[in-house]
Amino acid sequence: MNAAIDLVSLDELVTTYGDLQGNVLLRHAKQCAAHVVLRFAPGEAARQQVAEWLRETVAPRLTRTIDQLIDVDPIRFPTPYPVLVSLLLTASGYQQLGYEAPADKAFRQGMHQRALNDPPVNSWEEGFTDPAQVHALLLVAADEAATVQATLAALRPPAAAVEVLTVAWGHELPGGIEHFGFVDGISQPLYIREEWERYCQRQPSGELRWNPATRLDQILVPDALSAGGQGFGSYLVFRKLAQDVPRFAANVGRLAATLDVAEATVEAWAVGRFKDGTPVSEAAAAGLGPVNDFSYADDPVGSRCPFHAHIRKVNPRGEHDSLAATADTENRIARRSIPYGAVGDPDVGMLFMCFQSNLIRQFELIQINWSNFADFGRLRAGADPVSGQGNSWERNKHPHWPRQWGQPERLQHPWEQCVTMRGGAYFFAPSPSFLASLS
Ligand code: HEM
Structure with missing residues (x-):
């Protein structure tokens, strides 16, 4: 079968996409995850403390996409990643840190300003009601809640400079279902050649009726603020949806x-x-x-x-x-949802x-x-x-x-x-x- 799309290979990922966080190209398949919504305190002293915390404590523990390759080829990449750590910023988070935010217009405006038919912002849950104060999301995922807790403790931010607005916990349900009872996470775009080839091997012979092969530029954008401009990032939508x-x-x-x-x-x-x-x-x-x-x-x-x-x-x-x-x-x-x-x-x-x-x-x-x-x-x-x-x-x-x-x-x-x-x-x-x- 022909992808008709030039998919990235695992070798190319290793050589070219090392400077990319995990959970972007490959979803973490961990059983539970904490989503910690953070506010950075105003003022230069607090800004420096936040920057130091992100640089010294968070950055060395971040999971990269290349740490997740065991999920595609466990023979060539046998090293497991028992915990996934990811740190994401809002446009106001960038501003608070003194940097220009990535250019996407909707990102810069923020979800609350977009015509999504959502309930009024002042009725949203605590932690989200003042969107300008939502600066970052720390995501920690593992198979055991105790591992997530221990990792959160090791990543604890400086209390004077970072406020935890809310923590949203997610847990997989038995059988990979969502709360209405349907199996979820079946259909995903595939970006990596070897993943796509494995998908094709599982299909009945002949042409694919729908091809999940998807170009990398549909998920990655160059991160202008990365070292040498060689790194990549991606926009994440986060929505707590009550069922x-x-x-x-x-x-x-x-x-x-x-x-x-x-x-x-x-x-x-x-x-x-x-x-x-x-x-x-x-x-x-x-x-x-x-x-x-x-x-x-x-x-x-x-x-x-x-x-x-x-x-x-x-x-x-x-x-x-x-x-x-x-x-x-x-x-x-690329859906990365988890039930709560x-x-x-x-x-x-x-x-x-x-x-x-x-x-x-x-x-x-x-x-x-x-x-x-x-x-x-x-x-x-x-x-x-x-x-x-x-x-x-x-x-x-x-x-x-x-x-x-x-x-x-x-x-x-x-x-x-x-x-x-x-x-x-x-x-x-x-x-x-x-x-x-x-x-
Ligand atoms: C509580 C809310 C939601 C529930 C219960 C839900 C449930 C499901 C289920 C059961 C599937 C089928 C499994 C699969 O094909 O992977 C699915 C697929 C999907 N959902 Fe949702 N979903 C929700 C919200 C959303 C939202 C907000 C979006 C995007 C705006 C979305 C986008 C998708 C996409 C793109 C697929 C794959 C469809 C395909 O490729 O055939 N879902 N969802």
């Missing part, structure tokens, strides 16, 4: 009763996959599992997988390429995270123009029942559901929003050499 599990179940129950179809079918029409990962565009019932080599070419009218279904909204797999200004490959995001809360807790959800090189062309296009927009996919398709964020002026956002799998007749039926944004920010993962050079 109302009882409301999701009530939506499913009502619609299944109205249409007289199985609840599992309605669930799959909301997400685009059955709970075991089977794409509903490929099969009328669960059983195929988390296959990923499919497109929507065989379902042009959305009678198997409706156009509003979450995965069809957020990745139409090229079906609009002939109409769109950008190609499918240019809108992809234990099953059965009243407050559960997802710490949604994704990396990209352009916030407007990637995350914002997906969230605003696709997920939130009832007329994306097709006119009156309906908003995304999972990640669509509603607003007060949208009149016709209720999705149109097939009456039966594979039949063109459909019914417009309400779906109450069951995912709510609770706070977040745009960050940048600077090159390790920048953090090591702060003075």
